[in-house]
Amino acid sequence: MAKTISEPERILPVFDEADILVVGSGPAGHSAAVAASRAGAKKVILVERFNHLGGMVTGGFVMLIPHLSYKNKQVIAGLQQEWIDRMRKFENGCVSPDAKDIGSTDPELLKHWSSYFGFTQGGCINLSAYLDPEMLKVVLDEMIEEENGRIVPYMQCWASGAIMDGRNVRGIIIESKEGRKAITAKVVIDATGDGDIAAFAGCSYDDSTDPSLRISNLACCYRLAGVDFRKFADWKSANMELWNKKYRNEMRDLVGYGISLNATNRNDQCWVNTTQIRSCMKVKDLTDNDRSVRLSALKFIDYIKRLPGMENAYLLDFAPQTGTRGSRRIKGEYTLDKKDISSELKHEDTIFTVAPFLYETCDHPMEIPYRVMVPLDAENLLVTGRAFSSDMVANDAANLVPHCACLGQAAGVAAAISLQDGNSVRKVDVKKLQKVLREQNVYLPE
Numbered sequence: 001m002a003k004t005i006s007e008p009e010r011i012l013p014v015f016d017e018a019d020i021l022v023v024g025s026g027p028a029g030h031s032a033a034v035a036a037s038r039a040g041a042k043k044v045i046l047v048e049r050f051n052h053l054g055g056m057v058t059g060g061f062v063m064l065i066p067h068l069s070y071k072n073k074q075v076i077a078g079l080q081q082e083w084i085d086r087m088r089k090f091e092n093g094c095v096s097p098d099a100k101d102i103g104s105t106d107p108e109l110l111k112h113w114s115s116y117f118g119f120t121q122g123g124c125i126n127l128s129a130y131l132d133p134e135m136l137k138v139v140l141d142e143m144i145e146e147e148n149g150r151i152v153p154y155m156q157c158w159a160s161g162a163i164m165d166g167r168n169v170r171g172i173i174i175e176s177k178e179g180r181k182a183i184t185a186k187v188v189i190d191a192t193g194d195g196d197i198a199a200f201a202g203c204s205y206d207d208s209t210d211p212s213l214r215i216s217n218l219a220c221c222y223r224l225a226g227v228d229f230r231k232f233a234d235w236k237s238a239n240m241e242l243w244n245k246k247y248r249n250e251m252r253d254l255v256g257y258g259i260s261l262n263a264t265n266r267n268d269q270c271w272v273n274t275t276q277i278r279s280c281m282k283v284k285d286l287t288d289n290d291r292s293v294r295l296s297a298l299k300f301i302d303y304i305k306r307l308p309g310m311e312n313a314y315l316l317d318f319a320p321q322t323g324t325r326g327s328r329r330i331k332g333e334y335t336l337d338k339k340d341i342s343s344e345l346k347h348e349d350t351i352f353t354v355a356p357f358l359y360e361t362c363d364h365p366m367e368i369p370y371r372v373m374v375p376l377d378a379e380n381l382l383v384t385g386r387a388f389s390s391d392m393v394a395n396d397a398a399n400l401v402p403h404c405a406c407l408g409q410a411a412g413v414a415a416a417i418s419l420q421d422g423n424s425v426r427k428v429d430v431k432k433l434q435k436v437l438r439e440q441n442v443y444l445p446e
C-alpha cells in the first residue's frame with residue numbers, strides 16, 4: 001500500500017468571488033470568459049496556472065488552427081474567426097488562405113497551399129490559419145482588457161481542489177505564491193483541458209485511450225529558425241517517396257519517437273512536432289517526455305541540416321508547456337461517440353458543427369450538442385474544451401483548437417444566460433443560448 005500522511009484541517013481565506021469562474025485559459029477557457037462577458041455577465045474570473053493565456057495554442061506551440069470550412073462553406077466562425085482576423089493585422093502574425101478561396105479547386109492555388117498541412121483537403125482549399133504564438137499572447141490579453149474590467153484574470157494560480165456543497169460546486173481552491181486560498185462562484189467552468197475541477201468535484205470520467213489515436217500522445221514542440229521552409233516543402237513534395245521510405249524513418253530512429261517538420265506563420269521558421277505515447281496526467285510521463293525531446297533536439301537539428309532549406313537551421317525555443325492532446329473525458333448528459341462521426345445526427349441543442357477531419361471516416365459536418373459539457377454528477381459546473389463528454393474516437397476527431405474555442409464560447413454564453421434567468425446550467429434555455437451564439441457570429445445549422 002502507498003505511504004500516506006494526514007493533512008491538518010485548515011481555514012482558507014477567500015481570495016475573490018465571481019459570478020462565473022473559468023479555470024484554464026486555453027482556446028476553451030479564454031473563449032468562455034470573453035463570451036460570458038459579452039453575453040452580459042458582470043464579474044468573470046479567469047484562472048490560469050501559467051503566465052500567459054492561450055493554453056496549447058500559445059504555450060504549447062500548436063500553431064495550426066485548422067478546418068474552419070468544409071468544401072466551399074465556412075462552418076466555424078465566432079471567437080475563433082476573431083482570433084484570426086485580429087492576427088491578420090500583424091506583419092507575419094498569420095498565414096492563411098483568403099476567405100474568398102475557400103473550396104477553390106484551382107490547381108495553382110492548391111499547389112501553393114499544399115506545403116501547409118491543413119490548408120487543402122478533399123481536393124479543395126480549406127480555411128485554416130497558422131498563428132504566431134507570441135503575438136497571439138498579446139491579442140488574447142487585449143481581448144480580456146477590452147471587456148472593461150468585467151473579466152478579472154489571475155495567472156500563476158493552480159486550481160488544486162473544488163469547493164463542494166453536496167453535489168453543488170461552489171468554487172475552487174488555488175495554490176499560488178500567496179499560498180492556498182479559495183475563489184467562490186455562482187457557476188464554475190472547468191476549462192483545464194484535463195477535467196481537473198470535475199475530477200476534484202467527484203464527477204465520473206473516462207481516461208482510456210488507444211495508442212493508435214492522436215490523443216494518446218504527448219508532445220514537446222519546438223521551433224527552428226534560419227530555415228527556408230518553402231524550399232524544404234518544395235523539395236519534400238518532389239521527393240515524397242524518398243521522404244516516406246528514408247527520411248521519416250531515419251528521423252524517428254534517431255530520436256526514438258515520432259517527429260515531424262511543419263510550416264509556421266513565417267518562412268524562416270519551422271515547427272517541430274513530436275509524439276510519444278504517454279499520459280499527461282502522470283508526473284513521470286510529463287517529465288520524461290520533455291526531457292527526452294530536449295536531450296535529442298540538437299542531434300536532430302544536426303541531422304536535418306542535410307535537407308534542402310534546412311542547411312542553416314538552429315534551435316529557436318522550446319514550448320513552455322508540454323503538449324497535451326487528450327486526457328480525462330467527463331461523463332456528461334450526452335456522450336459524443338463513433339455513431340456521431342459516421343452519421344448525420346441532428347440535435348435540438350446544437351452549439352456548433354465540426355468539419356470532417358478525416359474524409360475517410362466522415363464526409364459531413366457533425367453537430368455538437370450542449371449536453372456534452374453538462375456533467376452527470378455535479379451542479380453549477382460546465383466542463384468545456386477537450387475534456388467534453390465523448391468516447392476516445394469522437395474526442396480524437398473533435399477536440400481541435402477551433403472545436404474547443406466553440407465549446408468554450410457556448411459554455412460562457414450558457415453560464416451568463418443561466419444566471420440572468422435564475423436557471424441552473426443543466427436547465428439553460430437552449431433556444432436563447434443559440435440566439436446569443438448567432439449574435440456572437442457562431443455558425444449554427446438552420
Ligand SMILES: Cc1cc2nc3c(=O)[nH]c(=O)nc-3n(C[C@H](O)[C@H](O)[C@H](O)COP(=O)(O)OP(=O)(O)OC[C@H]3O[C@@H](n4cnc5c(N)ncnc54)[C@H](O)[C@@H]3O)c2cc1C
Nearest residue numbers: 024026027028049055056159193219323324385386400401
Ligand atoms: C503537439 C500538439 C499538436 C496539436 N496540433 C493541433 C493542430 O494542429 N490543430 C488543432 O486545432 N489542434 C491541435 N492540437 C490539439 C489542441 O491544441 C487542443 O486540443 C486544444 O488546445 C485544447 O484546448 P483546451 O482549451 O481544451 O485546453 P488547453 O489548450 O490544454 O488549455 C488548458 C488551459 O488550462 C490550464 N490549466 C490546466 N490545468 C490547470 C489547473 N489545474 N489550474 C489552472 N490552470 C490549469 C492550462 O495551463 C491551459 O492554459 C494539438 C495538440 C498538441 C499537444
